[in-house]
Amino acid sequence: MSTEQSAANQRDIEEGVRTDFRNTMSYGSYLDLERILSAQHPVSNPEHHDEMLFIIQHQTSELWLKLMLHELVEARRLLDADDIGKALKCLARVKHIQKTLTEQWSVLATLTPREYAQFRGFLGSASGFQSFQYRAVEFILGNKHAGMLKVHQADPKAHELLENLLHEPTLYDAFLAALARNGYDIPAEILNRDVTKPWSFQESLIPVFKKIYESEDTLWSLYQACEDLVDVEDNFQAWRFRHLRVVQRTIGFKRGTGGSSGVDFLKRALDLTFFPELFAVRTEIGS
Ligand code: HEM
Numbered sequence: 001m002s003t004e005q006s007a008a009n010q011r012d013i014e015e016g017v018r019t020d021f022r023n024t025m026s027y028g029s030y031l032d033l034e035r036i037l038s039a040q041h042p043v044s045n046p047e048h049h050d051e052m053l054f055i056i057q058h059q060t061s062e063l064w065l066k067l068m069l070h071e072l073v074e075a076r077r078l079l080d081a082d083d084i085g086k087a088l089k090c091l092a093r094v095k096h097i098q099k100t101l102t103e104q105w106s107v108l109a110t111l112t113p114r115e116y117a118q119f120r121g122f123l124g125s126a127s128g129f130q131s132f133q134y135r136a137v138e139f140i141l142g143n144k145h146a147g148m149l150k151v152h153q154a155d156p157k158a159h160e161l162l163e164n165l166l167h168e169p170t171l172y173d174a175f176l177a178a179l180a181r182n183g184y185d186i187p188a189e190i191l192n193r194d195v196t197k198p199w200s201f202q203e204s205l206i207p208v209f210k211k212i213y214e215s216e217d218t219l220w221s222l223y224q225a226c227e228d229l230v231d232v233e234d235n236f237q238a239w240r241f242r243h244l245r246v247v248q249r250t251i252g253f254k255r256g257t258g259g260s261s262g263v264d265f266l267k268r269a270l271d272l273t274f275f276p277e278l279f280a281v282r283t284e285i286g287s
């Protein structure tokens with residue numbers, strides 16, 4: 001560091017640094033910041049200071065959900081193409097996104113019950129239950145529920161996305177099909193199941209996963225894929241649990257704006273599982 005800089009405690013802008021963006025793409029224009037940063041519209045009147053936190057917490061969550069869905073769809077495509085290595089790369093990214101989403105709850109947890117109560121009434125019947133991207137992620141991970149489409153009948157694009165995902169195989173379906181192509185004995189009823197239904201526990205998969213976990217010559221990438229799916233489910237449950245705890249500390253046991261019983265309804269989501277056999281096999285694993 002030059003002595004002049006340390007004395008002034010200010011970095012000189014170098015000669016080559018670009019400053020004129022009248023005719024070229026800049027940071028802000030590339031990222032469409034004008035739109036993103038003008039998309040926060042508090043509805044409280046008079047405007048409540050903390051509503052900005054509430055809006056931005058949701059908007060950032062929705063951006064991460066968008067990327068998570070993008071990566072999960074790609075992971076499923078790569079499994080279909082038998083490119084397990086690249087699918088693992090996508091899942092690694094998904095896992096980091098999930099960590100960020102879960103960590104982020106601590107920001108919203110600074111909202112006190114009273115602060116929230118002061119603007120909650122302005123939210124009407126809006127609720128995170130109506131997040132189509134969250135529902136899309138649940139669908140591709142296997143928690144299919146045709147009844148959820150109804151919530152999106154007024155939004156044709158969201159409805160179409162969910163309708164398509166409802167009828168498409170899940171990430172787990174794609175993985176099991178890849179295992180079958182790799183010589184594992186996956187029953188035909190499982191490979192040809194009705195993919196619009198939620199996944200149900202399949203005892204016949206336990207020996208398959210036992211073999212993957214215990215055999216010396218298991219392909220490392222298949223073993224790793226099993227472990228990544230376990231991580232994705234664990235991370236998802238951690239998000240659900242943090243949501244539940246933040247909800248409990250902010251609204252207690254009030255009913256939700258979406259019309260549900262609130263905390264009790266959210267608690268029941270903790271019993272849902274995406275890849276039950278990958279957890280059940282652990283009971284069977286010996287030394
Ligand atoms: C103070 C903050 C929050 C409170 C009090 C709250 C409360 C609730 C409640 C009570 C429900 C149940 C549905 C209902 O009747 O409304 C719900 C669902 C949901 N919320 Fe929140 N929430 C908060 C923040 C968030 C944030 C930041 C997100 C991020 C996107 C979110 C996403 C969701 C989702 C996806 C559901 C549906 C969950 C499911 O189907 O199991 N919530 N929330």
Ligand SMILES: N[C@@H](CC(=O)c1ccccc1NC=O)C(=O)O
Pocket residue numbers: 058120123126127128129251255256257258
């Ligand atoms: N369901 C929440 C309201 C809520 O959190 C919310 C309202 C509008 C937009 C997003 C929301 N987030 C999550 O549910 C409540 O009952 O207070």
